[in-house]
Amino acid sequence: TNHAELIARLPKAELHLHIEGSFEPEMMMELAERNRIEIPFKTLEEAKAAYDFANLQEFLDLYYQGMNVLRTEQDFHDLTWAYLLRAKADNVRHVEMFYDPQAHTERGVAFGTVTEGILSALERGQQELGITSELIMSFLRHLSEDDGFALLDESKPWHDKFVGVGLDSSEVGHPPLKFERLFAKCRELGFKLCLHAGEEGPPAYVREALLDIGADRIDHGNRAMEDSALIEILRDSQTPLTNCPLSNLALCVIDDLRDSPLKAQLEAGLLVTVNSDDPAYFGGYIGKNYEAIQKALDLTDEQLVQLARNSFTASFLPDDEKARLI
Ligand code: ADE
Numbered sequence: 001t002n003h004a005e006l007i008a009r010l011p012k013a014e015l016h017l018h019i020e021g022s023f024e025p026e027m028m029m030e031l032a033e034r035n036r037i038e039i040p041f042k043t044l045e046e047a048k049a050a051y052d053f054a055n056l057q058e059f060l061d062l063y064y065q066g067m068n069v070l071r072t073e074q075d076f077h078d079l080t081w082a083y084l085l086r087a088k089a090d091n092v093r094h095v096e097m098f099y100d101p102q103a104h105t106e107r108g109v110a111f112g113t114v115t116e117g118i119l120s121a122l123e124r125g126q127q128e129l130g131i132t133s134e135l136i137m138s139f140l141r142h143l144s145e146d147d148g149f150a151l152l153d154e155s156k157p158w159h160d161k162f163v164g165v166g167l168d169s170s171e172v173g174h175p176p177l178k179f180e181r182l183f184a185k186c187r188e189l190g191f192k193l194c195l196h197a198g199e200e201g202p203p204a205y206v207r208e209a210l211l212d213i214g215a216d217r218i219d220h221g222n223r224a225m226e227d228s229a230l231i232e233i234l235r236d237s238q239t240p241l242t243n244c245p246l247s248n249l250a251l252c253v254i255d256d257l258r259d260s261p262l263k264a265q266l267e268a269g270l271l272v273t274v275n276s277d278d279p280a281y282f283g284g285y286i287g288k289n290y291e292a293i294q295k296a297l298d299l300t301d302e303q304l305v306q307l308a309r310n311s312f313t314a315s316f317l318p319d320d321e322k323a324r325l326i
């Protein structure tokens, strides 16, 4: 059968997408001009040539530099809208989107500017494209827990707009337990907890996220596969893992897509999903991630259907909505 056709046809949910990571160089150049900001490249070719990463940190350095161009509420709206149009083209029906407010407030862009720009585009996506969405406010783990508490406080007027909170940025040296009190508070406030763990960091970080913090989802989770007892816990709890194949390849988490843990995770009965992470930087949106991983791991039609179903099961949608979308 034609896998690309099946992939295009399957309704999908995207659960691991950083909106700032969907900032395409074309739009970056446009907004740089609109906001009169200098950027270090003048052509698409120069931008794409710079997107050659040896690890997570090399990517993050460019990611934070790129988003410096985003200044106004309109910028955040345009960024989010452009992503939603691409999601629509890939038959995405539901998205749970991360954003990194601290990366904007630190450089003087107000929390409300960022958040309202994104929210108005998400609302428009629901109205005009029929894509439902949730927003996840992510804490930068290279900053302190007190910085996280300050963000939680600053974001208070918008708390009813977030389904959950996340933890991202430089992983190694910043274990989940660094944020134990912050996540306990977030749990108390009713937020779902999504933690990046086991992307570069060891299986112990996945254990902390799951067992000490009580994560509702593990973002990436690749290195959980090094710990057989942890695999059992993930299977028994059906804790979702949001795998990002092209991201793993681009950041040298794996040397080859054939080394992706995704098929082994599926076969072990884990609730694994396919996502795009930072598609403007890693060479493809969600459909391309499905296509690339299908090919590399020779996934069957049944496995592709399972992955798409998993994406709804693993979402924070209410059960009746899941049933309607699957
Ligand atoms: N921020 C954006 N993308 C990320 C990733 N893949 N890992 C950690 N932090 C991120």
Ligand code: ZN
Residues within 6 Å of the ligand: 016, 018, 168, 196, 219, 277
């Ligand atoms: Zn991520």
